[in-house]
Amino acid sequence: MPRLPAPPLPKAFRPKPKRPGQNNDQGKLTPVEGAITAADWIDERTSLSPVVRWSLFRKVPRGTNWAYTLGTATLFAFLNQAVTGVFLAMWYRPDVTGGAYESMRYINDNVFAGQLVHAMHKWGASVMIILIFLHMARVFFYGAYKYPRELTWVIGVVLLILTLVMGFTGYLLPFDQRSYWATIVGVNINGTGPLIGPFLSDFLRAGPEFGATTLSRFYALHMLLIPGAIAALIGAHLYLVAKLGTTAPPWLKPLKDDPALEPERAEV
């Protein structure tokens, strides 16, 4: 891999010459020097700075525009879901005999900012789905799924499916009439898959009928299994984005004097 040029230091980090006559604080560190020393201490032991420089200080193609931020927007929607979800889990009880509904009622009516955090999680879920589809449309219409980025696309499709599964499993958790019947309908739609559909439905419900452990099963899938898989796949997705770089918009033609072009083509 060719060595990337180091980015210029921000102005605040550049060493300043001492004023005349102020040379009497030998051995004392300024706060900036202290921060640099701490960062150096970590970097000496982990060698992470090339990784950070490689992943963050990348060259982007000409024509990069706001549509390229949709993936990061989706990532932040996921982080919003993760953070609000963790705090909702501090109050939520996956109790099928009425405790689940009561705990959601308690979150909305009694917990400080509970209604806000619940609403952030609920509406954030819709926002995340919308952003995913916008991001997918950007990648599709810009042709960014083509060689060599096919694997990035495939991982993205898996992430889309997992996010839809998150929406399906999360819908049951408030355990009101709407979530109960929507889950019944959803599981039955899932059961219409020939041959394995009925068994998949039994797996989702933990039995032939909606039963005692269906809610806790959905809860475990919703807060442990699928978020873990999503986080891991986001890591792979981002690694590929950093590794392969982004594409220019399809309407841009290469510059005639583009040094990246081969000499014989650049002369045309």
Next chain:
Amino acid sequence: MPKRRKPKLSKYTADRNIPGAFEGETVTRRRFMVGTANGAGAVAAAAFTLPALGFALAPVFKTTQMSWQAIGPPSDFPTDNYVTKIITIAPGIGEAGTSLAYVRTRNPSLDTEPEDKYNHWIALSSRCAHLGCPVRWVAPAQRFVCPCHGGVYNLRGLVAGGPPVRPLDRFYTRLNPSTGLVEIGPRYSVNNELRRFSPRDPAEPLDGIGQYLYPARWSTPPLLK
């Protein structure tokens, strides 16, 4: 395939001048060690993965029995109208585990399916055969109507309109001679000719190829004889 640049080595370690090799040995110690380490890792991973998977998948293979529940004396049930009974289909979870059964006495002039000891009372499940929403009995129209997607069934539970793929599911009924009460038992599904099948989920047709595309599950008991 590119051409091999190196001459192929003998498979016997003794021929390859490996120190300590003995006659007829083909697996080097390094390969054996790598295999052992990988195998031990696989065993360790399987030791926690397989029990966890079995734990999650067990409900698919476990048959859940439904008990017989008394729903009232035979005089409660007319032949031309339905009586609504609340029954428990998943015990121990309160209201979330209850369902509705619509029950009437069998009417030989109307119910042409063969009579046996389990259908002196016709008990229909309120679970719509389209996608499982609860149907409502509308007595003036003599129809069951589903609120979700407009499924309609007639007095016998046969599809009268809308998207359902088969008639309403039924429950076995019997008279308990010691108490004199009608009891309601496990669920079974029927196809459009009212032939009995072990219970299927909604949206799974049972006519023609449907009965093979949506096989009986291990989680439901077989048909009563």
